[in-house]
Amino acid sequence: MNVQLFIPCFVDQLFPETAFNMVKVLEKLGCNVNYNPEQTCCGQPAFNAGYRDECKSVATKFVKDFRTYDYIVAPSGSCTGFVRNYYGKLFDNSATHNDVKLLKKNLFEFTEFLTEKLGVTNLGATLNGVGTYHDACGALRECGIKEGPRKLLENVKGLEMREMTDCETCCGFGGTFSVKFEPISVGMGEQKVLNAIDAGADYLISTDLSCLMHLDGYIRKHGHTVKTMHIADVLASGW
Known part of the structure; x- marks a missing residue:
């Protein structure tokens, strides 16, 4: 193909x-x-x-x-x-x-x-730790993507997936939104990160690096240990 x-x-x-x-x-x-x-x-x-x-x-x-x-x-x-x-x-x-x-x-x-299209849900990946998935607005609302990423992550060896509170809520990035409405954007990002931490996550995973970039900025500034990862990086791990 x-x-x-x-x-x-x-x-x-x-x-x-x-x-x-x-x-x-x-x-x-x-x-x-x-x-x-x-x-x-x-x-x-x-x-x-x-x-x-x-x-x-x-x-x-x-x-x-x-x-x-x-x-x-x-x-x-x-x-x-x-x-x-x-x-x-x-x-x-x-x-x-x-x-x-x-x-x-x-x-x-x-x-x-x-x-x-390929009908694949197991890539033989390995990643040890606890993960939680953030439903990026573009993937969820624009493309209707919900279950596919979760099925892929559930088959990653060593990765325990936990749903965080408000997993479907926007992270606050929104492109120019984060520039025009910085205080609101930061507040939304903070809530997303805290929800991931409350879920006990080592990894905050999503389909969209724009969201993850925004969240990682908050994480680094406040010294949290949770790590952001794009799902492609997760699926390429351990092999």
């Missing part, structure tokens, strides 16, 4: 190891993984800030870069959800309409691709 990687800009710049671990997992499952180095941002930051024209310019390039019949896999529910749910509005009644329909059909968040 041929797979094209969509690596969001912040993953490329700040968390490249997660992208490499995603490749490691996909190749273990027999996928032929390809990466187009011309790819850039999907346009979500500009869209959320109200710059629709600028977003459309970036999104037009994205559609061109991913004009393929291969599956497209991304380590981000947020970016996947944006392309899926908003590109149709951006390119409605345009010459790009059919390319966008194909893109939306082929694009999957990483765990969604593993569980729904």
Whole structure:
């Protein structure tokens, strides 16, 4: 199976190891993984800030870069959800309409691709400790991803999964929200981290590094020991 990687800009710049671990997992499952180095941002930051024209310019390039019949896999529910749910509005009644329909059909968040397209829930991973899962808004609300990541994590040897209070509540990042409404954002992040600690978690795990980056900032500032991990990093552990 041929797979094209969509690596969001912040993953490329700040968390490249997660992208490499995603490749490691996909190749273990027999996928032929390809990466187009011309790819850039999907346009979500500009869209959320109200710059629709600028977003459309970036999104037009994205559609061109991913004009393929291969599956497209991304380590981000947020970016996947944006392309899926908003590109149709951006390119409605345009010459790009059919390319966008194909893109939306082929694009999957990483765990969604593993569980729904490959039918895999056990990667043979090992990670000792207690984990708790944060339902990132993009994955849960934009893509409807809920059970898949949990099934994958339940099969990680040595990892005891515990649900924390308000696991579906937003962490407070929200992209530009964390800049425009910093006190509220920090308060929401604090509650999420404290809920993970109350659950006895060693690892706070999610599908989205944007959430984890926000939470890790709070954790580091306040000296907590809980560690944030993207699910791709968990699934690539121990083998």
